[in-house]
Amino acid sequence: MTDTLSPAPGQCAAVDAIRAHFPALTRTHHGHPVAYFDGPGGTQVPRQVAEATADYLLHHNANTHWAYPTSQETDAAIERAREAYADFFNASPREVVFGQNMTTLTLHLGRALARGWAAGDEVIVTELDHHANSDTWRALTRDRGIVVRTVPMDPASGELQWDGLAAAFSPRTKLLAIGAASNALGTINDVAAASRLAHDAGALCFVDAVHFAAHELVDVQAMGCDFLACSPYKFYGPHLGVLWGRRALLDALDAPKLEPAPDQAPDRLETGTLSHEAIVGAGAAVDWLASLSPGATSRRAALAGTFGALHARGLAQVSRLWDGLRTVRGVTVYGPPPTRPRTSTLSFAMAAHASEVVARHCADRGLFVSNGDFYATTVVRRLGHAHDGLVRLGCAAYTTGDEVERVIAAVGELAR
Ligand SMILES: Cc1ncc(COP(=O)(O)O)c(C=O)c1O
Numbered sequence: 001m002t003d004t005l006s007p008a009p010g011q012c013a014a015v016d017a018i019r020a021h022f023p024a025l026t027r028t029h030h031g032h033p034v035a036y037f038d039g040p041g042g043t044q045v046p047r048q049v050a051e052a053t054a055d056y057l058l059h060h061n062a063n064t065h066w067a068y069p070t071s072q073e074t075d076a077a078i079e080r081a082r083e084a085y086a087d088f089f090n091a092s093p094r095e096v097v098f099g100q101n102m103t104t105l106t107l108h109l110g111r112a113l114a115r116g117w118a119a120g121d122e123v124i125v126t127e128l129d130h131h132a133n134s135d136t137w138r139a140l141t142r143d144r145g146i147v148v149r150t151v152p153m154d155p156a157s158g159e160l161q162w163d164g165l166a167a168a169f170s171p172r173t174k175l176l177a178i179g180a181a182s183n184a185l186g187t188i189n190d191v192a193a194a195s196r197l198a199h200d201a202g203a204l205c206f207v208d209a210v211h212f213a214a215h216e217l218v219d220v221q222a223m224g225c226d227f228l229a230c231s232p233y234k235f236y237g238p239h240l241g242v243l244w245g246r247r248a249l250l251d252a253l254d255a256p257k258l259e260p261a262p263d264q265a266p267d268r269l270e271t272g273t274l275s276h277e278a279i280v281g282a283g284a285a286v287d288w289l290a291s292l293s294p295g296a297t298s299r300r301a302a303l304a305g306t307f308g309a310l311h312a313r314g315l316a317q318v319s320r321l322w323d324g325l326r327t328v329r330g331v332t333v334y335g336p337p338p339t340r341p342r343t344s345t346l347s348f349a350m351a352a353h354a355s356e357v358v359a360r361h362c363a364d365r366g367l368f369v370s371n372g373d374f375y376a377t378t379v380v381r382r383l384g385h386a387h388d389g390l391v392r393l394g395c396a397a398y399t400t401g402d403e404v405e406r407v408i409a410a411v412g413e414l415a416r
Contacts, residue, residue: 007200007292007293007294008200008295009294009295009400010293010295010296010305011293011305011307011309012263012292012293012305012306012308012310013130013292013293013396014266014314015397015398015399015400016125017292018292018398019374019398021045021046021047021048021270021288021393022044022045022047022398023330024036024044024045024144025044025398028366029363029364029366029368030364030365030366031366031394032365032366032367033366034366034367034368035366035367035368035399035400035403035406035407036368036369036374036396036399037362037367037368037369037370037392037393037394037399037403037407038346038368038369039214039394039395039399040183040214040234040345040374040392040394040397041370041374041394042233042234042239042369043214043234043235043236043396043397044070044236044396044398045232045237045238045281045285046236046285046288047283047379048284048287048288048291049236049237049238049284049288050211050281051240051284052280052281052283053277053278053280053281053284054282055075055078055101055280056276056277056281057279058275059075059277059324060077060369061074061277062074062275063304064078064114064137064273068140072073076277077276077279077280077283078098078274078279078280079093080283081098081279081280081282081283082094082096082098082266083283084286084287084299085244085282085283085286087286087298087299087300088213088218088286088303089218089219089220089223089228090218090220090221090300091218091220091221091244092247092264094247094266095244095245095246095247095250095265095266096241096242096243097243097244097250097265097266097269097270098240098241098242098243098266098268098270098274098279098282099241099242099243099269099270099271099274100239100240100241100242100275101231101239101241102132102208102210102229102230102231102241102243103132103136103241103271105229105241105242105243106135106136106206106208106243107139108188108255108256108269108271109206109227109229109245109253109255109269110136110137110140110245111143111255111256112253112254112255112269113142113175113204113253114143114144114146116248116254116255117140117144117156117174118145118414119144119145119146119147120145120147120172121146121147121172121173122146122147122148122149122170122173122174122177123137123140123146123147123148123149123173123174123175123176123177123408124148124149124150124151124165124168124169124173124175124176124177124178124198124203125137125148125149125150125151125152125177125178126150126152126153126160126165126177126178126179127152127160127378127379127382128153128158128177128179128182128185128187128189128376128378128379129177129178129182129361129376129378130179130182130183130184130208130209130210130211130374130375130376131375131376131377131378132208132375133177133178133179133206133208134148134150134177134211134306134378136177137175137177145342146174147172147386149168149173151164151165151168151201152164153379153382155277155382155383155384156184156276156339157336158182158186158334158335158336159187159336159340160187160189161353162349165194165197166197167199168200168202169197169198169203171201171202172177173201173202173203174197174203174204174290175198175204175205175206176194176195176197176198176201176203176204176205176206176208177208178191178206178207178208178364179207179208179209179210179211179212180207180208180209180211180212180213180216180218180223181209181212181215181216181342181343182211182335182376182379183210183211183345183373183374183375183376184333184334184335184345184347184373184374184379184390184392185336185342185345185346185347185376185379186211186300186318186335186336186341186342186343186344186345186347187335187341187342188212188216188272188341188342190265191205191207191223191224191225191340192223192224194406195207195223195226196224196225196390197401199224200303204226204227204249205224205225205226205227206225206226206227206228206229207223207225207227207228207229207403208228209228209229209230210229210230210231210234211234211343211345212230212343213230213231213234213235213327214234214235214343215307215310215311215314215343215344215345215397216307216311216343217303217304217307217308217374218230220244222336225317226242226245226246226249227244227245227246227249227393228243228244228245229241229242229243229244230242231237231264231280232279232281232282232285232286234258235285235289236285236288236289236397237276237278237281237284237285237286238275238278238281238282238285239275240278240279240281240388242282244268245265245266245269245399247265250265250266250268250269251265253268253269255268255269256271257269257271266378267288286299286303286405287299287307289302289303289307290302290306292306292309292397293305293306293309294398310397313344313395313399314343314395315338315344316346316401317344317395317399317404318338318342318343318344318345318346318395319338319397320401320404320405321333321393321404321407321408322337322338322346324404324405324408325346325348325411327414328350328408328411328412329348329415330350330352330415331348331350331351331359331415332348332349332350332351332399333346333347333348333377334346334348334349334383335347344394344395344396345392345393345394345395346392346393347390347391347392347393348349348390348391348393348411349385349390349391350384350391350411350414350415352415353414354388355371355372355385355388355389355390355391356371356372356389357414358371358391358411358414359371359391361410361413361414362391362405362407362410362411365406365410366406367403367406367407367410369391369392369393369407370391370392370394371390371391371392372389372390373385373386373389373390374390374392378413394405
C-alpha cells in the first residue's frame, strides 16, 4: 500500500497520514512501539480533538444561556456540535441529545419511556448485547413491572437468531432494544430489518450503536429506528454519550427533569450542566473524521468517504487476523467470519492460557489488547468463557498491517 500524507480530493487519507494526528502513537513500551488494539474500549484521540477541547476550556469556558461573550460562545459551540452530530446521524440538530455516556442516557430514556407503559408491557433485548443495553431495560422489571424477553444468539455463528426475534413480539411489546454491532464479536445486525419488525408489531426500536458507530456510518433514516445512542470516545472523541431520537418522540417523552430546566427538545433530556468541553471535542471528532476525506461536497459526504475507506481497511485487517490466529495451536476465534457482516473487532481464547496471561504477554511486546467480558457478559457466558473471558483485538483507523502481523506473531509465540 502506498501511503501519502495528503489525500487527493475525493480520497480518504492513508494510514500513515492518519497516524500523524495521534501523539499517543509515539509511545513505546519495553522498547516496542505501542500498538493500540483496545479501540472497542475507547480509541486514541487526534491532536485536533484535544486542541478543540483545550481551546474551549482556555478561551470560551462558561455556563450556558447568559448575555456575555463566553456564555454566548458556549451556546454557539454546543449548537455547532449538535449540527456535527446531525450530519453524523443523518438527522436534525434538534434531535441530538448530549449526556455523560451511553449508559446514563439509556437509563434516562428508559425511565422516561416507562412512565407511559403499564405493568406487563414488554421490551425485547438480545443476548448479543452489551449490558448497557439489556440491563437498562431489565431495570424496569423491578421498577415498573415491565416484562423483558431476551432473543438468543447462535454461539456457533456469533449472530442473532432472527426467527427468535420475530417470535418475541406480542401485542404487549413496547420496545425492541437492539445493538447495531456486538462489541465482543464484531457481529453487525441488520437494524433496518429489526426496526421493520418492531414497527410492524406497533413497537418502538432503540439502537445501541456504540460499537457500530466507530466502524460504519450511522444513518438513522436508513435504519428506520426511533432512538439511537453512541459514545464519541469510541471514535476518536472525548468521553461523552450522544442520543438521537425522533423529534416528535423527544417532544412527547415524559422525561424526568427539573422544573426550571428548558422544556423543549433536545435540552429537556439533558440534565444539569453538561461537559461543554467534551461536547466541543465530540464535535471536533466528527470534523476530524470528515477532514480525512477532503474535497467532498458536504460533511456527510466526507464522512461517507472516510467510513467507506475505513470499512475496506478494517475488513482486510480482520480477515488477516481471522486467518492468522486460526492457524495458532490452541486458539479458538469467535464471531462471524469476515465474509459475514462484521466490524474489525475480533475475540479469541487460548486453550492453555487465561485471557489475562495472553493480554499481559502481548502488553510486554507493546501490543495493548483487552481481555475479560467487556460487559458483553451474556455473549461470553454463552461461548463458555464466563470464568476466564476472551481476548479482544480491535482494529481502528490508525491500525497498520504491520501491527496486525505483530499481534499474530505474539500469540503464536505463546502457543509454542
Ligand atoms: C456496544 C456497547 N454498548 C454500550 C456501551 C456503553 O457505553 P458507555 O460507556 O458510553 O456507557 C459500550 C461500551 O463499551 C459498548 O461497547
